[in-house]
Amino acid sequence: MAGEVVEIGFGSGLNVPHYPAAVTRVYAVEPALLARELSAARVAASPVEVVHIGLDGTRLPLADDSCDAALSTFTLCTIPDVAAAVAEVRRVLRPGGTFHVLEHGLSPDPAVARAQRLLEPVQRLVADGCHLTRQPTALLTAAGFTLRDAHSRYGGMATPWSWLTFAVAEA
Numbered sequence: 001m002a003g004e005v006v007e008i009g010f011g012s013g014l015n016v017p018h019y020p021a022a023v024t025r026v027y028a029v030e031p032a033l034l035a036r037e038l039s040a041a042r043v044a045a046s047p048v049e050v051v052h053i054g055l056d057g058t059r060l061p062l063a064d065d066s067c068d069a070a071l072s073t074f075t076l077c078t079i080p081d082v083a084a085a086v087a088e089v090r091r092v093l094r095p096g097g098t099f100h101v102l103e104h105g106l107s108p109d110p111a112v113a114r115a116q117r118l119l120e121p122v123q124r125l126v127a128d129g130c131h132l133t134r135q136p137t138a139l140l141t142a143a144g145f146t147l148r149d150a151h152s153r154y155g156g157m158a159t160p161w162s163w164l165t166f167a168v169a170e171a
Contacts, residue, residue: 001100003068006092008057008085009075013039016046023048023069027062031055057085062092070099076136077104078129086143093171099145100168103136107154107163116160123160136165145169 002022007015010028012035019026028050030036036052043050053061058081070089079085089099107113116132123132137150150167 001069001071001098004066005069005071006053006060006062006067006089007071008089009072009078010039010050010052011035011073011075013042013046013050015071015073016042016048016050019046019048021047025049025051027051027053027060027067029054029057029060058088060088060092064091065094065097067092068094068097070097071101072099073102074104076101076139077131077134078127080129082134082139083142086139086145090143090145090171095171097171098148098168099140099171101136101140101165103134103165103167104132104155104161105135105152105163105165106133107158107160108152109158109163112158112160112163119160132160137167140167140169145171 001020004025005023006027008029010030026048057079070093076082106116120132123130137147148168148170152163152165155162155164
């Protein structure tokens with residue numbers, strides 16, 4: 001990841017200390033004003049310029065083909081119109097730009113997937129709209145991205161919250 005990056009679901013800035021040195025600017029999209037406040041110390045300590053640009057990933061105030069990369073960590077599960085948000089990321093990425101994601105989603109294990117489907121209505125109520133059954137790689141390919149790398153695994157024990165997908169998709 002290098003150049004100008006748009007981060008969907010910036011949150012409290014937990015990714016800030018981990019940006020590669022080649023990142024020159026981050027456009028932060030975060031709907032929670034409290035999260036912006038919590039990110040202030042990390043942003044102030046960062047050698048990378050961080051510019052908060054909006055609250056909603058479905059309408060980014062950036063020009064077409066204006067960013068080199070995008071990042072989303074545990075965010076695609078909560079965006080109400082996730083297809084529109086992923087398409088919007090695709091719009092602002094330059095040709096060949098990359099979208100890096102770390103997300104949880106639908107397990108391939110039938111028993112875990114059944115539990116995810118049963119728990120999802122409650123999960124959405126108590127966890128800010130979080131869906132347990134979204135499939136990150138399917139969302140990326142539906143928006144026209146090409147998967148460069150994608151792998152999934154349990155992050156510990158097989159639970160409804162632990163099926164993780166790491167992917168890099170190209171615009």
